[in-house]
Every structure is written in structure tokens, then in C-alpha cells.
Amino acid sequence: GDSTPSKVALKELLKRNAERSDAQGYVCPSCKEVGTSLRTTRFLRLPSVLVVHLNRAQPDSSRCGITIEFEAELDLSGMNLVADFGRPLDREMDPCNTRYRLFGAVFHRGKTARSGHYFAYVLWKGAWACVDDNHVKQACKTSPMQLEQQESPTGAKAVLLFYTRLPRPDD
Numbered sequence: 001g002d003s004t005p006s007k008v009a010l011k012e013l014l015k016r017n018a019e020r021s022d023a024q025g026y027v028c029p030s031c032k033e034v035g036t037s038l039r040t041t042r043f044l045r046l047p048s049v050l051v052v053h054l055n056r057a058q059p060d061s062s063r064c065g066i067t068i069e070f071e072a073e074l075d076l077s078g079m080n081l082v083a084d085f086g087r088p089l090d091r092e093m094d095p096c097n098t099r100y101r102l103f104g105a106v107f108h109r110g111k112t113a114r115s116g117h118y119f120a121y122v123l124w125k126g127a128w129a130c131v132d133d134n135h136v137k138q139a140c141k142t143s144p145m146q147l148e149q150q151e152s153p154t155g156a157k158a159v160l161l162f163y164t165r166l167p168r169p170d171d
Helices: 010-018 144-150
Strands: 007-009 019-021 038-040 049-053 067-069 073-075 099-109 117-124 127-132 135-138 157-165
Touching: 007 010, 010 019, 010 067, 067 144, 067 157, 099 144, 144 157
Parallel strands: 007 067
Antiparallel strands: 019 038, 049 157, 073 099, 099 117, 099 157, 117 127, 127 135
């Protein structure tokens, strides 16, 4: 049967992408030994705005309709995504927070990756607004997280998530 999950957590995707085994048969350029390697990705400096691209395009031009479970707040500290210098650092190498708050999401609605329509949810003055072409309206108490959960696999699915870093608690 089909083992494709119906939903997956954003945190799991980020963790999995940060640490992956490379293919067997890696040849060390120094000693010429054949083995396996492990690739890890870490933030040395945390961005003030974190943009997460959810690539839903499949090689056959179809679109991945798996529901992504994401939250309004994202903390990178527990996901092994931050290089350890004793404390997280920002672009200027100053201590910073690892917590982010969602302020925007771009959605795609369509059956394939090559066709469909894009629209966005933007957090404005504490409420979500839906921006769809030249129309802007309040999102009727629906958050981007709820929209992602409610839609069918061919319905609206998030493709870009925009998070802003929160100030440090002692700032």
C-alpha cells in the first residue's frame, strides 16, 4: 500500500533536513577510504527573518498535497539547528533569541505544481488578512495553520512561511 503520510510536522522536516546521511560509497579525499558520511546543517548566525520554503513540486510536475503542521511560534533551539557558541548569535554576532513568530504565509491552490493560483496570509495589527491578487480582506478568524489543516490535498497548501525573530526576553 501507499506509505505516504497524510500530514507531517514542520519541526520534523527541519530536523530531518538538518542532518541527513549521504549516500554509501563516499571516498575520503585524504585517506581514500570508502564509507558513509553525515551532512549537518546549522545556523551560525540566526536571521532576523526566517523564510521556510516548502517545496511541493514533484519531478513529474504533480504537487505534494501532504498537510504540513506548523505553529504560530517556532523555536529553533530544540531542533539541533543552531551552532553552539555557548549562546545563539545574530548577524552582528550579538546574543539573540531562537524563537520566531509567524507573520506571513504564501499558499498555492491547484492540482499541479505548474498550474494554480497563489495568495497570502499576512499578520496585520494582530489579525490575519488574506491578500489575493488585488483583494485584501480579514481572514474570517482563520489562521494560516487552520487553513493548511482544513484544505484537501488539491486545495490551498502553504509553500512559503515567514517568521520574524522575537526579541530576547531580557531586551
